[in-house]
Amino acid sequence: MISGNLKKEFEALLGEKNVMSDEVTRMNYAYDAAVLDPVMPALVLRPESSEQLGSAIRLCGENGIPVTVRGAGTNLSGGTIPLKNGVVILTNAMNKIIEINEADMYAIVQPGVVTADFAAAVAARGLFYPPDPGSQKVSTLAGNVAENAGGLRGLKYGVTKDYLMGMDFFDAGGNLVKTGSKTVKCVTGYNVGGLMVASEGTLGVFNEITLKLVPPPSASKSMMAVYDSVADATESVAAIIAAKIVPCTLEFMDNFTIRAVEDYAKAGLPTEAQALLLIEVDGHAGQVADDAAKVEEICKQHNASRIQVAKDEAEKNKVWEARRAALSALAKLKPTLVLEDATVPRSKVPEMVRGLDTVAAKYNLSIGTFGHAGDGNLHPTILCDRRNEKEWHKVESAIEDIFDLALKMGGTLSGEHGIGIAKAGFMAREVGERSLTYFHKIKQAVDPKGILNPGKVIGD
Amino acid sequence: MISGNLKKEFEALLGEKNVMSDEVTRMNYAYDAAVLDPVMPALVLRPESSEQLGSAIRLCGENGIPVTVRGAGTNLSGGTIPLKNGVVILTNAMNKIIEINEADMYAIVQPGVVTADFAAAVAARGLFYPPDPGSQKVSTLAGNVAENAGGLRGLKYGVTKDYLMGMDFFDAGGNLVKTGSKTVKCVTGYNVGGLMVASEGTLGVFNEITLKLVPPPSASKSMMAVYDSVADATESVAAIIAAKIVPCTLEFMDNFTIRAVEDYAKAGLPTEAQALLLIEVDGHAGQVADDAAKVEEICKQHNASRIQVAKDEAEKNKVWEARRAALSALAKLKPTLVLEDATVPRSKVPEMVRGLDTVAAKYNLSIGTFGHAGDGNLHPTILCDRRNEKEWHKVESAIEDIFDLALKMGGTLSGEHGIGIAKAGFMAREVGERSLTYFHKIKQAVDPKGILNPGKVIGD
Incomplete structure (x- = not known):
């Protein structure tokens, strides 16, 4: 007490x-x-x-x-x-954007700045902050760094880690530690900013964060490819990557997710489709035209029944916002929603989706799947009722099977949702005991009393 | 013993x-x-x-x-x-490329693989590994990670850090620690790979490194802009960045460097020019054409006396190789060459170059300057004779002045050359004692006996 x-x-x-x-x-x-x-x-x-x-x-x-x-x-x-x-x-009272520097393309922010507000402020100055986690309308930038938040644009633009130039943070004794710089190159001292990324508040408390900004793309084109077969959709993803096209966004939704989202968001999604891909290419107008044509061609070759190009930003936003609502839409259907985040090398997406079907059948569970297919980062979603003990036990077994599937394919336990306490117990499966020991040594050294968010990421 | x-x-x-x-x-x-x-x-x-x-x-x-x-x-x-x-x-007996995965665009390498050999092997498979430190023909990939090596393409493509997906390394007890993944998104465990970057062998010994690959640009255009005034050249750099153009390469050379390089490499550089910019834009053909036109326009507005576009790859390579020879060319002129690496936010390049002139005049030293102007990463070069104690004392004072200049402009002690033992004593000036203490705690925790390259980066 x-x-x-x-x-x-x-x-x-x-x-x-x-x-x-x-x-x-x-x-x-x-x-x-x-x-x-x-x-x-x-x-x-x-x-x-x-x-x-x-x-x-x-x-x-x-x-x-x-x-x-x-x-x-x-x-x-x-x-x-x-x-x-x-x-x-x-952190919500520390939500000021301290500086947006157009000439040097960086910004300095307090921890509690909301991601979407920041992106908008930056856009108003003619610049671009790409990371766009699903929760961007409420999520904060310090939270994004602490979790290494990803998002829909990860395929082309990377994740939060790729935009962290520097920061200062309070150590466990309340002393301010500085790392990184306002310069695009900096090798002065240990890259402790890199270590802070995804450390979930266990190594320091962020004070001010310096983020890299980039020029915005001058053009973009968005489309929805509709499939009668999940395999055709996932094979299209692999084929687009193999063709060395790097879309800004390459999202997958299965029929289960499509129906839930359409019921919730009324965006005009084709509820009869077995799978959808939402694809955006951006960059120079010439590149956009070329990439879009190639993407369309690949989707057709893989039996897309229809490809609908967004006429304008409004039409695109309607569909993209629907995609962003997937979590909320699915959460309405049953008392408990388990949103997984196991991630595989991107060429393994077709195999992973087949594997998820096998897991669903094995435990007689409904698993809907959507996610950032271009990143190999799928979000299989299990709808259930945690109060039903027997069912919950099956869900827990299914999650373990999903972890094992991902690891067998050279993947990882978590692409962007964090380890927290939910997956801390599974970490050794992926990284091994020696790595965990190394992590614990760092934690113990900088926080000997264990006051910084104990139990998270690396367990106790 | x-x-x-x-x-x-x-x-x-x-x-x-x-x-x-x-x-x-x-x-x-x-x-x-x-x-x-x-x-x-x-x-x-x-x-x-x-x-x-x-x-x-x-x-x-x-x-x-x-x-x-x-x-x-x-x-x-x-x-x-x-x-x-x-x-x-x-590490030169551990120089195998273990895997180049085209579908998932990554490679796994042993520590001793030579950077340029790796880039060539990757290019032969239709992919691109952008980091190109000046020493790429002999430097190794593990060395690049340990130093967070930059290079000529840093402006658009980033530095080695931006290509590190995962690694395993031996800790001070010889135990293998794993971090990161073959997936483009991974938040499983502490991002210790991020910490290894620029740690100069003080926290672990790298075993296998997983590097991100990207599709190569489909077109490029290279040009040399010639100036009668250093200020015009540096103002061009700031103007190009301000116009939100991101060239692949944006290099600066002053007259002193031009003459030394031309004498050494016979590349046809204009020895009468006060400054040169070497500029390459790359990407989609349409973007290259647009960007090149804008860059030419900006250089002309800033009084470039001549802009020479490379007719072909051979002509470009001749000039670029000459630039890469700058260090060797300068090293021939006097017994001792001190190559500095102080780095500033890129809009401060004109101010930094003026500041360097002031330092040179103050100590009556010849300071030539070249470097990655687009990154704010200049390499002021002091030619001297270390055996001349009086002169060497002036050089040391000049270096301190250069550090102070960079820090005053919001810059950093080292952009890409490392801290090593040369700058370890100056670190506290930039990051403060509290940060140094935090760094030492990490070091002490993972290497309590201090066997891993002691004294480097953070001092003793």
């Missing part, structure tokens, strides 16, 4: 209104988007400045209080589920 | 011929490309397999023997200068 005296110390640092201990607030921050039991924190803190953030971390460090920093809590692996007797630190 | 018995143990592991202690061999590996005093290692080891490499590290770990792994020793900051009583481990 956090004593009344300690609470008063936090209040002295942050102001009374920014130290919350009422039950409703604590319950609000007891869970995140993962299917895991909530854990009530002892306090919820809302620092309004770097100084307040640093002093709160320092006080937690001095008193050995576990700290879970929370952006929007949109991660899907329990990375923001706090500890009992721990504090949740909200 | 390494005892005769211990030497015999190394010989049992690696074979007699791969354990060298003769004076000539030890002298060969006592220095690297930095202007620093040589240090003779006690032994030079040349493992031929992963097993041999791992067992050699393990034996060093057990006996507390400092290990300096050496690719080609082309780093410019003393990163491969060994320790007295330490061993040098050569």
Whole structure:
């Protein structure tokens, strides 16, 4: 428990209104988007400045209080589920864009800036911030770095990691550590920014983040390819990559997902289709024309029954927004939605989708699949009811089978949803005990009291 | 000293011929490309397999023997200068390309593969590995990762870090640690690969490296813009970036460098020019045509006296190879060449070049400048004679002034040449003591005996 005296110390640092201990607030921050039991924190803190953030971390460090920093809590692996007797630190009062530098194409932001707001602010200055996680309308940039968020444009533009130029963060003692630079090349000191990526708040608390910006593409073209066969769609994905075309976006949806999304979003998706590909190519107008023609040709060769090119941005957005709504659409259907994230080398997408069918049949579960097929990053989705113990047991076995499938194909446990506490127990299967030991040594060295989001990523 | 018995143990592991202690061999590996005093290692080891490499590290770990792994020793900051009583481990017998996967666009390599050989092997399979450090004809891929090597194409294509998908490496105990994946998205475990980048062999010994490949550009156009004024050339650089054009290469050479290079390489460079820009744009043919036209226009607006477009690949290569020879050309002129690497946000290039003139005048030194202007990564070069103590003292002061200049402009001590031992003492100026402490904690945790290239990057 956090004593009344300690609470008063936090209040002295942050102001009374920014130290919350009422039950409703604590319950609000007891869970995140993962299917895991909530854990009530002892306090919820809302620092309004770097100084307040640093002093709160320092006080937690001095008193050995576990700290879970929370952006929007949109991660899907329990990375923001706090500890009992721990504090949740909200970043939503530290949401300023400090600088957008057009000449040098970088921006400096506070942790709580919302991803889509940032992308819009950058676009208004004629620049482009590509990472677009599904939750971009609410997710925060520090959360994106902590999870190495991906998104629909990962195929061409990479993930959050590829845009992190530098940062400063508070260590477990509340000291500010600086890494990286505003320059595009920098090898000064350990690349600790690279280590912070995907570390889920276990190694430091981000203060200011420097992000790379790029010039926006001058043209783009979006299309939907409709298939009567899942195999034809996934083979099209492999063929597009093999033709050395790099679309900006190359998304897959199976019939289950199409129907759920259409029912939810009314975007005019063909509910009779067995599979869809949503494809966007962008860049110079000449390249867009060439790539789009080649993509159409490949989809036709692979028996696409129809290819519908978006007439304008509005038509494209309608379909893309529907795709972004997939998670919400599916979540409505049953009490529990398990959204997996196992990822394979992209040429293995057809094989992985076949494997998922086998898993579904083996356990008699409905598994819908959608995702970033061009990245080999599929999101098989299991709809179930966690309160049904027998069914839940089957779901857990199916998830293990999916992990094993991905690893057998040279893939990974998580492409972009994080490890959190949901997958921490499975890590050794992929990386081995020696690697886990190496990770633990780093964690122990920089956070000897284990106050920074303990239990996440590497387990206890 | 390494005892005769211990030497015999190394010989049992690696074979007699791969354990060298003769004076000539030890002298060969006592220095690297930095202007620093040589240090003779006690032994030079040349493992031929992963097993041999791992067992050699393990034996060093057990006996507390400092290990300096050496690719080609082309780093410019003393990163491969060994320790007295330490061993040098050569990677040149571990130089196999294990896999080039065209469908999934990655390759797996052993540490000692030469960069240019790798790029050629990849090109033969219709793919592209962009990082092209100046020393690519001899530098090794593991060395490139350890230094986060940049190169001429950094502006558009990024640096080595941007191509590292995964790796395994031996920790200080000789245990194999795995990080990253063959998938384009992976958030499983700490991103230790990101931490290994630029760590100069202080945190692990690389075994196998997985590198990202990309489709090659379908067209390119190269040109040389000639200027009567340095300011006009550097202002052109800033204007090209401001116009949101991203050339593949945007190199700057001042008159001093032009004359040295022309004398050495006879490439037909205009020795009367005050400055040159070497510019390459690449991508889709339509984009290349548009970008090249815009670049020409901008250079003309900034008073380029002449713009010479390369007629063909041969003409381009002649000029580009001359640029790559700049270091060798300059090194011939005086006994000592100090090649600096201070880097600034790219819009500050004009200001930085003016600042360098001021430093040269202040200390009455000749400073030639060339480098990757589009990245803000200039290489001011001081020609001198280290044996002249008075002059050398001035050179040291000038270098400090250059560091301060770069930092004042929001830049960094080193863009791509590494910190090594040459700049380790200056790190705190940029990152502060708190950051250094954080770095040391990581180092101490994973290498408690301090056997992995001690003293490099973070100092002792």
